Amino acid sequence: MKKFILSRLLQSVVVVWLVYTATFWLLMATPGDPFIGKKQPPPAVLAALRQRYGLDKGDFHAYLAYGWQIIAHGDFGPTISYANWTVLDVIRNSLPVSVALGALALLIALWLGVAAGLLGAVYRGRWPDIVLTVGTLLGISLPTFVIGSGLLMVFAVETSLLPSGGWGTLKQLILPAFTLAVLFLAYLARLSRASTLDVISSDFVRTARAKGLSPMKVIAGHVLPNASIAVLAFLGPATASILTGSFIVEKIFAIPGLGEVFVNACLDKDIPLVLGIVLVYTVLLVLMNLLVDIACAMADPRIRI
Amino acid sequence: MRQTLLIPSLVLFIVGSICFYISTPHQQGRDAINFCEAGQIHTLDPDKMTWMQDIRVAMGLWEGLAQYNPQTLAPIPGVAKSWKISHNGLTYTFFLRHNARWSNGQMVTTADFIFAWKRILQPSTAAGYVTMLFHIAGARAYFNSLAAHPLKHLPFSSVGIKAITSHKLVVTLAHPCGYFLSLMAFPPFFPLNPAAMAHFRAAAHGGVPVQYDPRWTRPPHLVSDGPYRLAGWKFHQYLELRPNRYYWDRRAVQCAALYIRNFPDAQSAFLAYQSGAVDVLSFVPTRFAPALLRQQRKHIRDDVHYRPVFGSYYFNVNCRHKPLNNPLIRRALDMAIDKQAIVKDILRLPDRPLEVLVPPESIPGYKSPHGLPMNISAAKKLLIKAGYPGGRGLPIFKFLTNSGAAINIRIAQAIAEMWRKNLGVRISIHEEESKIFNQDVVHGNYDIARAGWYGDYMDPTTWLDLFRTGNPNNLTGFSNAQLNALLHKASYQTSAVRRFALLHQAEKLLVTRWMPSIPLFQYSDGLMYNPQRIGGISTNVRMITLLKYIHWIHRPAPRTAEAPQ
Numbered sequence: 093m094k095k096f097i098l099s100r101l102l103q104s105v106v107v108v109w110l111v112y113t114a115t116f117w118l119l120m121a122t123p124g125d126p127f128i129g130k131k132q133p134p135p136a137v138l139a140a141l142r143q144r145y146g147l148d149k150g151d152f153h154a155y156l157a158y159g160w161q162i163i164a165h166g167d168f169g170p171t172i173s174y175a176n177w178t179v180l181d182v183i184r185n186s187l188p189v190s191v192a193l194g195a196l197a198l199l200i201a202l203w204l205g206v207a208a209g210l211l212g213a214v215y216r217g218r219w220p221d222i223v224l225t226v227g228t229l230l231g232i233s234l235p236t237f238v239i240g241s242g243l244l245m246v247f248a249v250e251t252s253l254l255p256s257g258g259w260g261t262l263k264q265l266i267l268p269a270f271t272l273a274v275l276f277l278a279y280l281a282r283l284s285r286a287s288t289l290d291v292i293s294s295d296f297v298r299t300a301r302a303k304g305l306s307p308m309k310v311i312a313g314h315v316l317p318n319a320s321i322a323v324l325a326f327l328g329p330a331t332a333s334i335l336t337g338s339f340i341v342e343k344i345f346a347i348p349g350l351g352e353v354f355v356n357a358c359l360d361k362d363i364p365l366v367l368g369i370v371l372v373y374t375v376l377l378v379l380m381n382l383l384v385d386i387a388c389a390m391a392d393p394r395i396r397i
Numbered sequence: 398m399r400q401t402l403l404i405p406s407l408v409l410f411i412v413g414s415i416c417f418y419i420s421t422p423h424q425q426g427r428d429a430i431n432f433c434e435a436g437q438i439h440t441l442d443p444d445k446m447t448w449m450q451d452i453r454v455a456m457g458l459w460e461g462l463a464q465y466n467p468q469t470l471a472p473i474p475g476v477a478k479s480w481k482i483s484h485n486g487l488t489y490t491f492f493l494r495h496n497a498r499w500s501n502g503q504m505v506t507t508a509d510f511i512f513a514w515k516r517i518l519q520p521s522t523a524a525g526y527v528t529m530l531f532h533i534a535g536a537r538a539y540f541n542s543l544a545a546h547p548l549k550h551l552p553f554s555s556v557g558i559k560a561i562t563s564h565k566l567v568v569t570l571a572h573p574c575g576y577f578l579s580l581m582a583f584p585p586f587f588p589l590n591p592a593a594m595a596h597f598r599a600a601a602h603g604g605v606p607v608q609y610d611p612r613w614t615r616p617p618h619l620v621s622d623g624p625y626r627l628a629g630w631k632f633h634q635y636l637e638l639r640p641n642r643y644y645w646d647r648r649a650v651q652c653a654a655l656y657i658r659n660f661p662d663a664q665s666a667f668l669a670y671q672s673g674a675v676d677v678l679s680f681v682p683t684r685f686a687p688a689l690l691r692q693q694r695k696h697i698r699d700d701v702h703y704r705p706v707f708g709s710y711y712f713n714v715n716c717r718h719k720p721l722n723n724p725l726i727r728r729a730l731d732m733a734i735d736k737q738a739i740v741k742d743i744l745r746l747p748d749r750p751l752e753v754l755v756p757p758e759s760i761p762g763y764k765s766p767h768g769l770p771m772n773i774s775a776a777k778k779l780l781i782k783a784g785y786p787g788g789r790g791l792p793i794f795k796f797l798t799n800s801g802a803a804i805n806i807r808i809a810q811a812i813a814e815m816w817r818k819n820l821g822v823r824i825s826i827h828e829e830e831s832k833i834f835n836q837d838v839v840h841g842n843y844d845i846a847r848a849g850w851y852g853d854y855m856d857p858t859t860w861l862d863l864f865r866t867g868n869p870n871n872l873t874g875f876s877n878a879q880l881n882a883l884l885h886k887a888s889y890q891t892s893a894v895r896r897f898a899l900l901h902q903a904e905k906l907l908v909t910r911w912m913p914s915i916p917l918f919q920y921s922d923g924l925m926y927n928p929q930r931i932g933g934i935s936t937n938v939r940m941i942t943l944l945k946y947i948h949w950i951h952r953p954a955p956r957t958a959e960a961p962q
Contacts, residue, residue: 123832123833124830124835124836125835125836130849136520137527139544140520140523143521144521173437175611177611177615181612181632192420195409199409258674265417324405348634387405
């Protein structure tokens with residue numbers, strides 16, 4: 093186990109470096125100049141800006157200098173578009189918002205998804221299963237902005253039951269978290285339905301039934317734990333896509349998260365900010381996958397690492 | 398292993414709760430006014446700002462030697478209680494008031510102004526509006542010498558800024574400038590508190606100039622001398638402004654707390670406004686504007702405050718390239734556009750079509766010339782004269798516009814159709830992201846490009862200078878000795894009447910003969926707020942809302958909707 097974790101951590105360093113390199117050169121290859129706005133200052137001012145952000149000595153120099161700054165000082169430097177905030181300040185302020193939203197969405201998706209999957213598997217081929225199959229199909233195929241705008245129309249504009257957006261209270265969290273959860277909920281429902289069906293037909297479940305256990309006990313004690321391993325393995329990638337995919341939800345519900353900052357940073361060609369956010373996402377993703385692998389191994393003795 | 402799902406759920410719950418707790422804003426009091434800006438605050442460093450929302454907040458935090466009259470925008474005494482202007486219009490003597498104080502209680506002195514102006518004149522400060530200081534004698538030479546020889550530059554004493562005493566400042570100009578006093582109310586001329594910034598100073602060494610860690614503008618470090626102080630700033634959420642208790646005109650500030658907010662898009666901002674979570678919108682959402690204005694006309698609502706402003710929408714024509722370097726073609730293009738139809742049918746807003754560059758009736762004392770009216774047969778004749786009868790022989794022009802506003806494309810399509818039908822001229826429309834668009838326009842990679850401009854000060858030169866040779870904002874590449882001479886002559890004219898006459902002549906030539914830009918319409922802009930509840934907001938031609946005067950007239954019942962963001 094120790095050896096596994098160590099080698100995975102070493103691999104992660106390489107992954108992070110590759111991501112840094114790819115992001116940097118892709119950014120350099122995109123057209124647009126971060127310092128040219130609507131009103132043009134004298135050339136000396138533009139030159140000073142390029143110097144401040146270390147972009148005056150050529151791309152390769154900047155590639156090394158940024159890399160060194162990150163490794164040696166753990167610092168991404170100041171952002172270009174929000175001059176009074178460093179990249180770390182921005183991440184420190186915006187990441188918790190996205191994480192809080194993502195965590196709640198994932199919780200909703202996890203519990204409702206697994207419950208729906210179990211229900212579908214137990215009532216296989218009967219009406220609850222059909223309703224759920226149609227529902228999950230809709231959940232997977234409807235784009236987030238349709239679901240978000242629909243919920244907004246029904247719960248905020250027409251009935252005023254919930255606030256239209258913003259950040260700060262639990263009530264404001266309900267609509268965006270649910271919107272963000274829908275896709276994963278549907279996905280998890282399908283996944284857990286399939287793995288439950290798989291487990292239900294296995295020998296030990298038949299044995300449990302034969303022992304005379306009540307159906308509830310069979311499901312809760314034997315089916316669910318074994319069916320959940322597939323769900324658990326899905327949590328790693330799901331965390332990543334929920335964090336990076338929250339942009340549209342953040343925009344619809346006016347949530348000050350990292351998703352919106354990230355998309356705007358790309359449009360503004362804010363090189364330090366894009367690099368910083370991509371690297372933080374990469375590290376989070378690598379760690380999550382590692383954690384999920386370890387958790388799977390602990391939950392399922394058949395998986396060896 | 399019953400915990401398969403319980404443990405991850407527990408982890409998610411704990412992590413989520415912690416993150417939620419640390420990211421939520423504190424509760425605001427009932428007295429707070431929520432003011433929603435159209436865009437994010439980019440910087441609170443008055444030397445570096447160029448965005449309207451930044452400037453608006455800066456005018457609430459700082460005060461220059463002068464401040465604006467909220468309706469007319471005429472300069473009225475600010476930190477300076479009075480001033481004297483010499484007969485030749487070149488020497489300004491400012492007398493600072495003794496009760497002007499920083500938000501930390503320190504006295505505002507001439508040294509603070511000199512510190513700030515010296516800082517903005519360093520190229521390393523990278524101030525977008527540094528050219529505004531070039532009216533001061535020696536300022537341009539000082540800036541250029543610093544840019545060329547950072548180690549062997551001209552002394553600051555060569556610049557016409559002298560502190561006679563701690564409360565008497567003499568500024569000598571390079572040439573008369575009728576609007577110099579109104580610049581004193583604009584952020585690049587605001588004083589800065591050297592003591593508060595000292596902590597963030599990185600010393601100059603070996604050619605690397607003095608730099609300030611940009612975090613000096615964050616609370617609690619920011620010290621300002623205006624109506625408000627910066628009490629809080631949560632990134633992407635809000636700025637909290639509270640009255641500066643040391644401000645000399647403290648009694649005029651009646652708002653106990655002002656929250657400056659912003660939303661990722663206009664629709665969510667409008668929803669927040671409708672639900673009462675925001676009290677003032679600093680814009681009228683474009684998408685809903687026609688409907689909102691209709692309701693306002695029918696007296697269904699009275700909260701839309703909309704008016705023509707000092708900004709215009711036009712097309713830049715690239716005068717460097719053949720055949721558009723021929724003014725005949727540019728004039729033909731202008732005369733073949735039905736600008737009234739663009740405003741009425743495409744924009745569907747009460748904006749005014751424009752034949753000239755400077756929005757008419759904006760500058761007191763300045764009379765706009767007459768531009769070219771729409772005249773298709775005359776336009777056709779111009780094309781024949783240029784050697785392209787019926788548009789034959791002309792290439793397909795590359796038309797560039799920035800993405801982000803659907804209206805740009807619709808206007809371009811309508812005009813493309815007018816040009817095709819009326820003149821036989823064809824264009825291909827290219828939409829680009831703002832950053833790429835700006836770069837292409839600055840580098841001249843276009844034939845015709847959409848443009849918009851808001852005047853920075855109430856003078857025709859804020860537009861006419863755009864066509865002066867060598868101005869970095871001259872995007873059309875237009876260069877004409879006669880125009881340069883007229884502008885030069887006007888800048889040395891002490892009489893305002895004669896000066897305006899020269900500028901009138903320059904604008905007339907630009908819009909009737911040279912036509913480097915094709916004017917389309919004057920922008921209108923507005924705010925949304927309930928006039929029975931909120932007072933002290935004046936809609937002036939530059940949409941400079943002075944936060945100083947905002948106050949409750951009638952406070953609403955306790956908020957039912959949650960505070961946004």
